[in-house]
Amino acid sequence: MxxxxxxxxxxxxxxxxxxxxxxxxxxxxxxxxxxxxxxxxxxxxxxxxxxxxxxxxxxxxxxxxxxxxxxxxxxxxxxxxxxxxxxxxxxxxxxxxxxxxxxxxxxxxxxxxxxxYLGAFGLTEPNAGSDAAGIETTAKKTDAGYVINGSKRFITSAAFAGTVVVAASLDRSLGRKGITCFIVETDRAGFKVASEENKLGLRASNTVELAFEEMLVPGDSVLGREFDGYRIFMETLxxxxxxxxxxxxxxxx
Ligand SMILES: Cc1cc2nc3c(=O)[nH]c(=O)nc-3n(C[C@H](O)[C@H](O)[C@H](O)COP(=O)(O)OP(=O)(O)OC[C@H]3O[C@@H](n4cnc5c(N)ncnc54)[C@H](O)[C@@H]3O)c2cc1C
CATH class of the missing domain: 1.10.540.10 (Acyl-CoA dehydrogenase/oxidase, N-terminal domain)
Incomplete structure (x- = not known):
């Protein structure tokens, strides 16, 4: 070219x-x-x-x-x-x-x-890599917003990020159709960098495991529409x- x-x-x-x-x-x-x-x-x-x-x-x-x-x-x-x-x-x-x-x-x-700040993208989990539709992180809708629970693995730059776009399921019985994406601000309670990978290559990049423990995010954190997360992350990839x-x-x- x-x-x-x-x-x-x-x-x-x-x-x-x-x-x-x-x-x-x-x-x-x-x-x-x-x-x-x-x-x-x-x-x-x-x-x-x-x-x-x-x-x-x-x-x-x-x-x-x-x-x-x-x-x-x-x-x-x-x-x-x-x-x-x-x-x-x-x-x-x-x-x-x-x-x-x-x-x-x-x-x-x-x-x-x-x-x-840097931005990160949280899709991969200990039990969901190539088969990303199998994510186990959940989001529960409440009067105050959404409560996220679960973990993410191999997330680039997340220890230095201000926001992470996180894929979570609102209804696991729906499989990929239950997934919603959220814009998560990393300074909120319930967000934790659980560990950092000690990699063989790309060693000066940051690759971490994240834990979400009863993390409450506001209602307007949904990216796109509820239940449209699978399409959003596939297009992003x-x-x-x-x-x-x-x-x-x-x-x-
Ligand atoms: C440096 C680095 C940075 C990353 N950054 C991010 C990030 O910012 N955000 C994020 O969400 N994820 C990130 N990832 C995760 C990455 O997207 C996953 O590693 C990838 O999706 C593969 O998942 P897995 O590691 O669980 O491997 P697996 O899915 O377990 O795959 C292991 C092996 O099995 C093969 N395999 C899998 N399924 C099949 C099948 N059906 N048939 C035949 N072979 C198969 C694969 O090709 C692979 O060789 C990062 C990974 C790395 C290494």
């Missing part, structure tokens, strides 16, 4: 930023298993945490190809920072941008795009595959 002059300029810009700022600490951070917050801050300062979102929502207003170029360039020098950028954008922010109400977008996408392709291309280099 031939890149336009503006895409080539953008690649050059991200490439020099990566060489000067991300690359110098990549090897030592990987060896130490250290999540480099400075990298996140530096990407936020350059707008890289909101590349494809409109300027009105705090983004750079560029296209998805520009975002893929950035993921490739970052992953070329540091795969851990690459997956942090990709998970934040494609998994933590995209579903809110695509399925959120205008109020949710203004509140969360703006903060995520500007890098006020489809978009995520583009950035995973760019991430792998960068790592291969």
């Amino acid at each position: 031939l890149l336009s002059p503006s895409h080539l300029d953008f690649r050059q810009e991200v490439c020099s930023f990566c060489s000067s700022t991300i690359e110098p600490r990549a090897r030592s951070a990987d060896a130490a298993g250290e999540f480099v917050k400075d990298n996140v801050r530096a990407m936020a300062e350059r707008g890289l945490l909101g590349i494809p979102w409109p300027k009105e929502l705090g983004g750079l207003g560029l296209d998805y190809l520009s975002y893929a170029i950035a993921v490739e360039e970052v992953s070329r020098v540091c795969a851990s920072t690459g997956i942090t950028l990709a998970a934040h954008t494609s998994l933590g922010t995209y579903p809110i941008y695509k399925f959120g109400t205008q109020t949710q977008k203004e509140k969360y996408v703006t903060a995520l795009a500007r890098g006020k 489809d978009g995520g595959r583009i950035s995973i392709g760019a991430f792998c291309l960068g790592m291969a280099q």
Whole structure:
């Protein structure tokens, strides 16, 4: 594919930023298993945490190809920072941008795009990986909102995230049709980072297990509609595959 002059300029810009700022600490951070917050801050300062979102929502207003170029360039020098950028954008922010109400977008996408905090996506569980429809985390509707109970595993950046898009079942007897997605703010009571993975690779990225213990979230935390969560996370994963392709291309280099 031939890149336009503006895409080539953008690649050059991200490439020099990566060489000067991300690359110098990549090897030592990987060896130490250290999540480099400075990298996140530096990407936020350059707008890289909101590349494809409109300027009105705090983004750079560029296209998805520009975002893929950035993921490739970052992953070329540091795969851990690459997956942090990709998970934040494609998994933590995209579903809110695509399925959120205008109020949710203004509140969360703006903060995520500007890098006020990272976003995460909580789908995988100890007993539900490839078979994501088998999630066991539940949400119970109450007068005060929804009460979430359960656990999530292998969640990227969640220990440093301000929001996690969480898939939970409102009615387990309905299988995949019982699933709803929620935007969960991580500073609420009942949200806990239970443990962190000590991985073989991507060691400077953060991958954690989450526990939800009687976590009450407000009624307006539902993303999209109740019982539409399966469609929302499947579509989110489809978009995520583009950035995973760019991430792998960068790592291969
Ligand atoms: C670094 C990293 C970051 C991650 N970040 C996130 C995140 O941010 N959010 C999130 O929700 N999840 C995340 N995940 C989880 C990831 O999505 C799951 O690992 C993935 O869905 C696979 O699930 P599993 O690990 O339970 O493997 P399993 O589903 O148990 O699969 C194990 C093996 O069995 C094979 N297999 C499974 N089912 C079948 C079948 N029916 N037929 C034949 N073979 C089969 C698989 O291909 C695989 O090789 C992350 C994982 C990693 C490694």
